[in-house]
Amino acid sequence: MASMTTAAGRSLSHGRIDKRQAILAAAFTVFARRGYEQAGVQEVAEEAGVAKPTVYNHMSDKETLFRETLIETAESVAAENLAIIDRLRQPVEDLPAVLEDVAYRLLRTCCGERSRALRWLTYAQVARFPDLIEAVQSRTTSRIRDAFADRIAWLTMSGQLRPCDPTLAAEQLLALITGPLEGRGRLGTRKVTTAELRTVSDAAVVTFLRAYEADRA
Amino acid sequence: MASMTTAAGRSLSHGRIDKRQAILAAAFTVFARRGYEQAGVQEVAEEAGVAKPTVYNHMSDKETLFRETLIETAESVAAENLAIIDRLRQPVEDLPAVLEDVAYRLLRTCCGERSRALRWLTYAQVARFPDLIEAVQSRTTSRIRDAFADRIAWLTMSGQLRPCDPTLAAEQLLALITGPLEGRGRLGTRKVTTAELRTVSDAAVVTFLRAYEADRA
């Protein structure tokens, strides 16, 4: 009877520190470093400070380990992004400034180690685990898009944005934020300067507002 | 001394049909189907209708085989996209209509088998071959962006678009075209309807023109 876990992730069997979390964290580190196939279960165990059979005590397979790791990371990344968008819940007086701030933070997160590695690992295993794309995106991109759409809907109702399809507007704003850097290979391996992030996110907001700002009458 | 090849890809040693091309084509098929690590050289050989040692006669490594395959495909995909953008070289009378046509074709290409597989394979092997991102993107995304920027510069000079940074505008237009479907996981495994492509590409052009069209005075 391997460790069943509560919603909080704490082990039920005895009060021991849950090694499950350590294993998942280590697994993500190693998978991100080497990729799925190149990563060895042995290496994950070492990174977690644990013996190999212990890993198999918690996860039946390398595949299971991979899936749980990606899901876990997806939830974490999503939470980070949703927190940023929540900035738009408080009433906004200076819309461009607030949007630029949100856009900048989102872009910074999307360029971060975790987000990049998550995207890579997910797409890398399309051939082997096609369902993972759906599993990860429904937890990240879709939720972020919907949260943004909610904020845009409110902004529209308060007259700060022109009437539009909020979901489409959210998709386009997100595309404007993350697209340019992707095209420059900067969501790839190269370093990104803070200035470049600001330039791109500001430009995204400017273009978005030109297209979606309510006519000033 | 294995076969040196001319620019046309024809084998110099005797007039034999160049098996190199067959091998590269088969390799892309197999890599796209299985991914780099899962694809076997044996399987590539079978797909190409060739014996395994023959593959090693043309490519020293599995790694070399992979690199050459990706580069070859990148050139091919780029050519396809550049041809679409060339549509903008002839003088345009109805800018929205032409842009929508170009956007739709680009999106259709980007959702195609070859493009998707190329992206996947490239990003999938970031951990092992980090330089491939640069190699592929410099042949595809960068060139497409630059070609688009050229057209946009001309359109600006002819007064059909407002003054802007053509490269940034190109990046943003491309982002608007391909971003939304990516967010929906539609550049993933799911099927995409023609209608959906049209909706997204039209919306991209509408938003782009709202932001970049010259003021009608």
Place this chain on the structure above:
DNA sequence: ATCCTGTTGAACGCATGAGTTCAATTTGGC
């Protein structure tokens, strides 16, 4: 103290697949 449960390290079996070897055969050029 003594159970029970989970951990440890080391070794193992086993499958997979890269890259090679080689002798036999095909191919196209001359």
Place this chain on the structure above:
DNA sequence: GCCAAATTGAACTCATGCGTTCAACAGGAT
């Protein structure tokens, strides 16, 4: 027809790594 280069199939070597086994061990509960 003849040669040289390329191709073929089969078998082989060798490294890698998953998943398992097991005997010894640790640590909390009663």
